Amino acid sequence: MNVNETKMPIMEEVFNRIEAAPTAFLSKPERVIAINTHFVNNYDKYEFPSEMILDKGLWNESHFNEELENAFNAGKRMAEKVLLASFIPSRNPLQDPSNVSGSL
Numbered sequence: 001m002n003v004n005e006t007k008m009p010i011m012e013e014v015f016n017r018i019e020a021a022p023t024a025f026l027s028k029p030e031r032v033i034a035i036n037t038h039f040v041n042n043y044d045k046y047e048f049p050s051e052m053i054l055d056k057g058l059w060n061e062s063h064f065n066e067e068l069e070n071a072f073n074a075g076k077r078m079a080e081k082v083l084l085a086s087f088i089p090s091r092n093p094l095q096d097p098s099n100v101s102g103s104l
Contacts, residue, residue, distance in 0.1 A: 004036050004055070032074040034067040036060070 003011055019029050036059040040046060043053050 004059075008033075008035060030074055030078060032071050034071065036063075 015031060019031075022029055036056055038056055038060060
């Protein structure tokens with residue numbers, strides 16, 4: 001996401017509204033936050049304010065490994081949940097449609 005830490009409270013509200021529908025019918029989605037991400041791979045090709053490029057570069061240098069590990073671990077947890085659900089018929093809506101809350 002291309003916002004900095006100061007704008008995260010605003011984005012938190014936006015995420016909560018977006019996630020309200022899936023949460024009502026299924027469960028609360030897992031959220032992975034990576035802020036101040038790069039827009040492009042090579043900033044020399046485009047015109048951006050130099051202070052923005054510097055801020056993003058400094059943030060990336062100090063937080064990239066942590067955010068990468070968080071994203072990897074979140075993906076791993078999500079894959080494990082899918083795998084677990086596929087082996088437990090009572091939790092798998094494809095095998096037991098009566099377990100699905102809400103209607104389509």
